Amino acid sequence: MKSLQERxxxxxxxxxxxxxxxxLPFLIAIGLAYLIxxxxxxxxxxxxxxxxxDVGIAILLAGSLNIVNGYAGQFSLGHAGFMLVGGYTAAxxxxxxxxxxxxxxxxxxxxxxxxxxxxxxxxxLGGLVAAGFGALVGLPSLRxxxxxxxxxxxxxxxxxxxxxxxxxxxxxxxxxxxxRSLFELANNLGGAESFSQIPGYTTLFFVYVFAFVLLVxxxxxxxxxxGRGLLAVRENEIAAExxxxxxxxxxxxxxxxSAFWGGVGGALxxxxxxxxxxxxxxxxxxxxxxxxxxxxxxxxxxxxxLGAAILVILPxxxxxxxxxxxxxxxxxxVVVMILRPQGIMGVxxxxxxxxxxRLVQRLRGGQP
Amino acid sequence: MSELLQTTINTLAVGxxxxxxxxxxxxxxxxxxxxxxxxSDVVAxxxxxxxxxxxxxxxxxxxxxxxxxxxxxxIATMGLCAAIGVTIERLAYRPLRSAPRLxxxxxxxxVSLFLQNxxxxxxxxxxxxxxxxxxxxxxxxxxxxxxxxxxxxxDVLPIVLSVALxxxxxxxxxxxxxxxxxxxxxxxxRVASLMGVNVNRVVTLTFGLGSALAAVGGILFALRVxxxxxxEAAWVVLGLKAFVAAVxxxxxxxxxxxxxxxxxxxxxxxxxxxxxxxxxxxLWIAQLQDIYVFGILILVLLFRPSGLxxxxxxxxx
Numbered sequence: 169m170k171s172l173q174e175r176x177x178x179x180x181x182x183x184x185x186x187x188x189x190x191x192l193p194f195l196i197a198i199g200l201a202y203l204i205x206x207x208x209x210x211x212x213x214x215x216x217x218x219x220x221x222d223v224g225i226a227i228l229l230a231g232s233l234n235i236v237n238g239y240a241g242q243f244s245l246g247h248a249g250f251m252l253v254g255g256y257t258a259a260x261x262x263x264x265x266x267x268x269x270x271x272x273x274x275x276x277x278x279x280x281x282x283x284x285x286x287x288x289x290x291x292x293l294g295g296l297v298a299a300g301f302g303a304l305v306g307l308p309s310l311r312x313x314x315x316x317x318x319x320x321x322x323x324x325x326x327x328x329x330x331x332x333x334x335x336x337x338x339x340x341x342x343x344x345x346x347x348r349s350l351f352e353l354a355n356n357l358g359g360a361e362s363f364s365q366i367p368g369y370t371t372l373f374f375v376y377v378f379a380f381v382l383l384v385x386x387x388x389x390x391x392x393x394x395g396r397g398l399l400a401v402r403e404n405e406i407a408a409e410x411x412x413x414x415x416x417x418x419x420x421x422x423x424x425x426s427a428f429w430g431g432v433g434g435a436l437x438x439x440x441x442x443x444x445x446x447x448x449x450x451x452x453x454x455x456x457x458x459x460x461x462x463x464x465x466x467x468x469x470x471x472x473x474l475g476a477a478i479l480v481i482l483p484x485x486x487x488x489x490x491x492x493x494x495x496x497x498x499x500x501x502v503v504v505m506i507l508r509p510q511g512i513m514g515v516x517x518x519x520x521x522x523x524x525x526r527l528v529q530r531l532r533g534g535q536p
Numbered sequence: 537m538s539e540l541l542q543t544t545i546n547t548l549a550v551g552x553x554x555x556x557x558x559x560x561x562x563x564x565x566x567x568x569x570x571x572x573x574x575x576s577d578v579v580a581x582x583x584x585x586x587x588x589x590x591x592x593x594x595x596x597x598x599x600x601x602x603x604x605x606x607x608x609x610x611i612a613t614m615g616l617c618a619a620i621g622v623t624i625e626r627l628a629y630r631p632l633r634s635a636p637r638l639x640x641x642x643x644x645x646x647v648s649l650f651l652q653n654x655x656x657x658x659x660x661x662x663x664x665x666x667x668x669x670x671x672x673x674x675x676x677x678x679x680x681x682x683x684x685x686x687x688x689x690x691d692v693l694p695i696v697l698s699v700a701l702x703x704x705x706x707x708x709x710x711x712x713x714x715x716x717x718x719x720x721x722x723x724x725x726r727v728a729s730l731m732g733v734n735v736n737r738v739v740t741l742t743f744g745l746g747s748a749l750a751a752v753g754g755i756l757f758a759l760r761v762x763x764x765x766x767x768e769a770a771w772v773v774l775g776l777k778a779f780v781a782a783v784x785x786x787x788x789x790x791x792x793x794x795x796x797x798x799x800x801x802x803x804x805x806x807x808x809x810x811x812x813x814x815x816x817x818x819l820w821i822a823q824l825q826d827i828y829v830f831g832i833l834i835l836v837l838l839f840r841p842s843g844l845x846x847x848x849x850x851x852x853x
Binding site (some may be wrong): 323451506 | 632635637640641643645649776779826830841
């Protein structure tokens, strides 16, 4: 008879098979993103293409905030700061790097050419730098709860904003840039004026690749033991600690992940609108993202997607009322908090809802 | 020596302003245990309502206005802002009295946004001037000037007003029945209601008081700088400084708010006088002035969360 170890080993899938199963959602994600970019994009007209792009970026931003606000229950109001860090870092790399290595100021190369690869790298770099700041922001969260944490994260967002504003101006001529190394130029982020002429690498493909990867990431995080730890911290931190969850680590990790994806979102945003100005990425922007998470449902991935779609598409449809947009948002926030504080989905996902369950049961042929 | 005196006067003036606004935060926190994000917007409305009232009464003319007019405007604005505060409490915060703190916080943000944007629509988005040329108060002349020290009218006003209001508040909270009720609710809401304190009335009074004080703060601030639009960061920064003052002094504590306000004002005046002027042209130091507020807040919250005059409470499981 085989030993226990041999029997266990036989049940475990082989390494290549396991890797394949693990990577499958990501391959599907890339495929879907390509489909959106190549097939759906051209078919829907310029306005709706832009809306689709905005929704994708909103999913990235709100999905990342969801990790710290929704899963871990730590109220962060400084997400725009991570966007800022990611965006500026990525822009620094593509703008100055583009001039250094390709000699041009605009986009360079075709699909997955050198320019786009640089862009990809810059998004990841932006995310990593933002993640570093995320760890920094996460540290005070260990001693602060609720209201105070919100104010401190707000403060961090504003500090990052101010820090960008004290950098030097952005040299825009190719000759000015080529004489100086990238590291020297790290201080030339435009200061209080904007950082402009960022090459427009953002396409539906990249946005949705990152968005879908984030969604898979969020899903896997939520249903992992680490994710359950985060949810436990959200519900009752003391009980979680008593149950053996390392709340310290959980909270900092939540901030780091959230900041990474926020930075990626910021990088994509920067390369979409081509001009980054510190005034735009302030408290107001953080609130916009919080709004999506709150209305969609704090902690729910489908909720975040729904919220992003609603809050990007509705203002487009109600163009004439643009003046009253913020007032409506504000009222919506108050009303939602009073009448349905868990948002549309709460912590549940689409597949947790009863209509879905009934549908699945019926499809499986069980009794209704 | 004269510079020291000038610094002191500036500190008292700015500190008085911060104290008035900080009191609003600290009173509400003491009773309801939540940070009223919308408070800075009530301050903004105070400034703008004063401007509107004074304008409507024709007192913004070139030759200024008599003293009694000023008093009337201030009182009227206090009343209006108190009404706003009470309404906010009734409509947005009372339904969430027993909800988790996070929900109330989000609601407060919503209320804040609402006030900002309605204010934007109502009052327009151009900064206006409530003082100087079109004088609400006749010129900002020095009341006394000796050596290099100038005591401006605009300095005396906040000092006098805030001292008077602080004394009044102290009397209210510690010498009246209503004040005893406020302290009781701050201590333990449920037991206070068992003892016959009308919690709703106490909360209403607190919001009304805090908002009235905020109105005065808004007017004083508007006299110092031009009235910025309600959605402008200037008001948020002002509110934030006052909030930090409340936290530093010990939130929930009336005297703490005053102490904290003086401290924050002192640091601000100090930074401005000695550091900013010593490095002229170094723009980044001016930007640091906003950062230092958050820096102080973070340091206080990390190392002495109960503030200077607060009592530290242990969280029981």
